[in-house]
Amino acid sequence: MIAQIPFWQRKRLAEMTGPEWESLCDGCGKCCLQKLEDEDTGEVYHTNLACRYMNLETCGCSVYEQRLEKVPGCTVITPGTINHYHWLPYTCAYRTLAEGRPLPDWHPLRSGDPETVHKAGVSVHGKARSEEGVPEEDWEEHIIHWIL
Secondary structure (H helix, E strand, O other), X not given: OHXXXXXXXXXXXXXXXXXXXXXOOOOOOHHHEEEEEOOOOOOEEEEEEEOOOEEOOOOEEOOHHHHHHXXXXXXOOOOOOHHHOOOOOOOOHHHHHHOOOOOOOOOHHHHOOOOXXXXXXXXXXXXXXXXXXXXXXXXXXXXXXXXX
């Protein structure tokens, strides 16, 4: 009966194939929001400003294959780095599984529908705007608290 148990329930994160790992992303877009870090405390603040390459309708990256060349500081989450990203939202599937929690019903792997993350209100769809045209010195005005 092992074939009927979903891979995310029977494998550790480090055992997943590349495609399995990638499929864990629920498409919420939260990791693609610009963040500000307090240099004194290390606290990270999220803004409602999305990377210029995020498609605000789908919450997906429009240059995913080239993202590391186009955005040098782009977040790359791997089984070995998941614990470095303490700012990942509680709903992030990578964080969820790393903490031993089950994927929620709205996750596309559970629902079979990539739109359920948006229908559940978990994504940044309708809540974010592009960073383009917003000078970095004004990003503090865009800090949000609903993400975590």
